[in-house]
Amino acid sequence: MELTSRLINKDLLFSLNTQMADVIHRNYGLIPIISRFGINFGFGNKTIYEVCAENNINVRFFLEIVNSFHNPQYFPKKQLQTFPSALIIQYLSNTHKYYLKSKVPEIIGYINKMKELASDDNLKNIELIDNFFREYKNELEKHLANEDSRVFPYIMSLEEALETMDFNADLIDHIRNDSIEKYERNHGNLEEKLSDLKNLLIKFLPPVVSTEICQHLLTELFRLESDLENHTRIEEKVLVPRVKLLEQKVLESCG
Amino acid sequence: MDNSKDKIHVIIAARHILYRLGIKTILNVIGIEPELIEADSWDMIKSLQEKSDYEFVIISEEILPDPKLQHLESLKCSDENCSIMIINDGSSEEADYPCLSLDTENKKDIIERFQHFFFNNQSDEANSTTDKSVLSFREIDVLKAVATGASNKEIADMLFISINTVITHRKNITEKLGIKTIAGLTVYAIMNKFISPDEVTR
Structure with missing residues (x-):
């Protein structure tokens, strides 16, 4: 039953x-x-x-x-927006760690194995795939590092300022010149690259010897993609609107 | 490189030169650069068709001798792979043939009509014979340029086409391949030996 x-x-x-x-x-x-x-x-x-x-x-x-x-x-946008920024940020940073420490190395591992097992005439093609993914990885790392080291601390300082009602000039400056709006956003290119990589593997890479590994690789790319989609959704639909509200409150509070 | 045998072959048949020029402009707008022959009489169409195969014939109704339909049929019969589009005043419909009515006022409608005529026919053909993802020679030229880092303006100058045509080609390439980013197109181009890895300047 x-x-x-x-x-x-x-x-x-x-x-x-x-x-x-x-x-x-x-x-x-x-x-x-x-x-x-x-x-x-x-x-x-x-x-x-x-x-x-x-x-x-x-x-x-x-x-x-x-x-x-x-x-x-x-997708309970409204409910999610009621949670403290710290909670959302902690979740998002954990997700970043998961991408960088677990997902990306896993994918690189599969690509390396494919390279090891490649036939001579296909090795060049797999190396192209390898380079393409590394380029993607660098972009992803840069993007996530920027969020971790600049965007998230900025959000926390907004929360803190509202709590203590202590608004320093730097923060106000940041809101005026570098608001969260500017940070919306370059997810687009990362998504496109991942989708291109999938198509290169599915449609254009000449058949590889290591078919099973290629299947694993593809599956992991799909998983990463759907995880990233969800991640982006939380950032864009929950975090960004919330931060806009915080920015507005800070500006109002200090006149 | 001689691409002429891989280009599509089009006859534009109309009595007046202004008319033919207008059609040529539209082909350019939709990004088609065919091997193109103009004909200003029915006899000329027939003799052209005898000499070579034409995939597309755009024909103005006034050039057809009476009975019009029968003459159209004869055109179709002599080459089965030939697609025919008729331009008429909208008063009569030649059944089974794509038509463009002269009272179509909106430029966008006209362009869509032409696009439909060329690209739909092409994909039908592609479905039955070859892979849909096969790029035309002109698209490969554009792809090569994109993959080596050229801008749209540079590509337009290099290939003597308008920027709009470059954009159309790029759109079609992306649709055919399912690859959007320049980095992805570069990988595809190298994989298929359209360019060598040293040509990539980034």
Whole structure:
């Protein structure tokens, strides 16, 4: 009975009382999202509520993120905007780490293996793919590093200024000359490159000897792409509007 | 390089030169650079067709002798792969043939009509015979230039075409290949040996 209702309601949203194990059973694509929150396996039959409490995780935030990943039609923009910036930023930085420490090296690993196993006449082509991905990786790193080292601290300083009502000239200057609006945005090129890479592999790379590795590579590229889409959505639809509001409040507060 | 046998072959048949010039301009706008022959009489069309294969014939109705439909059929029969578009005053419809009515006032409509005529026919043909992703020779010229880092303006000057035509070619290349970025097009161009890796100046 349980099992059939689970199968039928595949898109049903997760709630506080859903067992954490069921989240993964229903959608294994959520495995990296859960671990991004610092949750490890071995949670027995505990519910989402219980696991989050144990790990000091804001359970409402966890639910909104997991549900919006699980069901692309579900995107509670308004609710998400109510969470503190620090929480959203922490999640986004963890996601950055996941891309750079886990996803990108994994993809590079596959490309390297393909190079190792390549036939002489196809090696040049795989090297082209390799260069293309490295170029993409550099751009991605630059983009994420800029967010981590400039954009996120700026947002935190806005929050702090509003809390302490202490508005220094630098911050006001930043809002006037370098507001968040300017930071919207160069995700476009990164997305296009990833999509190009997929097409190069699917349509144009002459068949490789290591077909299985090529399949893994392609699968990982699709996963990275969909993860990035979600990431971008949170940045553009949740974080940026929130920061615009903060900027406005700061400007109003100091006249 | 002689690309003439890979270009598409078009006959523009109309009595008046202004008329033919207008059609040539539209072909340029939609980014087609065919091997082009003009004809100003019915006899000339027939003799052209005997000499060589033409994939596209754009024909003004006034040039057709009566009975018009029958003459059209004869044109079609002599070469099955030939697509015919008729330009008329909109009062009569030659069934089964794409038509452009002279009272079409909107430039955009006219261009769309032509685009449909050329590109849809092309893709139908491509579906049945070759790979849809095959680029035309002109597109390959543009691709090579893009991949080596040339700007649209530079490409236009290099290939003696308008910037608009360059943009149209680029749009078509991206649609055919599914590759949008310059870096991606460069990889494709090298992979297919259109350019060598040393030619990339970035």
